[in-house]
Amino acid sequence: MRFLESFKKTAVPAALLSSLIVGAGIFSLPYIFVRAGTVYGILLMVFFAWVMSTLHFRYAEIIDRDDGKKRFVGYAKEYLGNKGYIFGLIFAAGGIAFTLSVYLALAPSFYSLIFSSAIPIVAVFIFWIIGSVLTLLGLKKAAPAGIIIFLAMVLIIVLLGIFSFLNGNTGNIVIADLFNPANLILPFGPLLFSFAGRSALSSIRDNYKREDYNLERFKKAIKIGTFLPAALYILFVASVISLSLYGVTPDAVGGLTNIPLAVISGIGVLGIFSILTSYMVLGMEFLGILKKDIKLKPLVAGVIFSFIPLIIYFLGSGDFIRLVGISGGVFLAAESIMVILMGRKIFGRRATDIVLATVFILGIAYEIFSLF
Numbered sequence: 001m002r003f004l005e006s007f008k009k010t011a012v013p014a015a016l017l018s019s020l021i022v023g024a025g026i027f028s029l030p031y032i033f034v035r036a037g038t039v040y041g042i043l044l045m046v047f048f049a050w051v052m053s054t055l056h057f058r059y060a061e062i063i064d065r066d067d068g069k070k071r072f073v074g075y076a077k078e079y080l081g082n083k084g085y086i087f088g089l090i091f092a093a094g095g096i097a098f099t100l101s102v103y104l105a106l107a108p109s110f111y112s113l114i115f116s117s118a119i120p121i122v123a124v125f126i127f128w129i130i131g132s133v134l135t136l137l138g139l140k141k142a143a144p145a146g147i148i149i150f151l152a153m154v155l156i157i158v159l160l161g162i163f164s165f166l167n168g169n170t171g172n173i174v175i176a177d178l179f180n181p182a183n184l185i186l187p188f189g190p191l192l193f194s195f196a197g198r199s200a201l202s203s204i205r206d207n208y209k210r211e212d213y214n215l216e217r218f219k220k221a222i223k224i225g226t227f228l229p230a231a232l233y234i235l236f237v238a239s240v241i242s243l244s245l246y247g248v249t250p251d252a253v254g255g256l257t258n259i260p261l262a263v264i265s266g267i268g269v270l271g272i273f274s275i276l277t278s279y280m281v282l283g284m285e286f287l288g289i290l291k292k293d294i295k296l297k298p299l300v301a302g303v304i305f306s307f308i309p310l311i312i313y314f315l316g317s318g319d320f321i322r323l324v325g326i327s328g329g330v331f332l333a334a335e336s337i338m339v340i341l342m343g344r345k346i347f348g349r350r351a352t353d354i355v356l357a358t359v360f361i362l363g364i365a366y367e368i369f370s371l372f
Contacts, residue, residue, distance in 0.1 A: 010220050029190060189333075333364045
């Protein structure tokens with residue numbers, strides 16, 4: 001009985017973290033892996049799971065010092081000074097805003113799986129309105145719903161794996177480049193985006209009852225919650241490549257063949273609910289930064305939260321892969337470097353700092369260079 005209780009206290013936050021990590025980023029990976037090389041991509045997947053779990057540990061230690069009373073920008077100001085506050089505001093708030101715009105870019109793909117005649121721009125506005133309203137209402141049941149949707153997503157990915165084995169062309173995986181040196185750094189941004197869970201850690205920590213929380217248990221949940229998506233991603237990537245007989249599309253779902261219509265519709269429905277849940281959770285974090293760290297009035301914070309992602313979406317022309325790359329390779333990478341700097345300020349140097357920083361710097365350099 002005690003074992004089951006202890007398991008629950010670790011499994012629930014781990015599942016919640018996984019449910020928040022597995023979002024829009026998963027749909028960028030098959031196309032990216034085909035371009036960079038499937039074997040290389042899978043090896044890189046495992047490496048990035050370690051990179052991001054280590055980063056999540058760092059941030060968990062930071063928020064543990066004051067019981068999670070602040071958010072990222074507040075910690076940046078406390079440990080890195082006024083410059084840290086400015087950069088923290090740019091990278092954390094900007095990164096979340098870009099991530100929200102990624103969800104907007106992906107919404108039409110899911111709507112088209114449910115309604116074949118769906119008009120993309122209408123789908124974007126419908127998703128934006130629903131996501132903004134639900135976030136501003138601050139629904140408390142978003143977290144449990146996220147876990148249920150995550151479990152349903154796991155079921156869909158497993159079904160895709162089965163259909164891939166029965167009806168797909170596994171030779172597609174072999175035909176795809178196993179390693180393409182020309183796109184060596186290409187997966188960095190999408191993988192950073194696909195494993196990012198730092199912004200949700202404060203909210204997950206807040207879900208613990210005071211008597212159930214301790215840092216080591218939280219770290220164990222983080223490790224499981226970060227590595228579990230890697231296994232799902234590998235199965236999803238292999239399945240999509242195998243089932244995309246006419247080529248993998250940038251959104252992963254457009255080229256799927258030999259799948260029952262009910263499964264296709266199920267992917268669409270679960271995809272919408274998955275990114276909607278993530279939109280709400282990240283939106284609440286965005287509002288927390290605007291209200292708690294910047295001290296904006298609720299009305300002003302609500303307007304900024306609502307319209308900034310929509311503006312970014314239109315400025316980026318709704319290009320899913322491009323938005324994912326910028327969000328992960330620039331904003332999330334820069335934010336991650338700040339977490340390392342905060343950790344060094346508090347706990348001193350650590351052996352893995354150079355490895356982590358190198359990965360993030362390469363991601364930033366590649367994405368900025370690719371813009372030109």
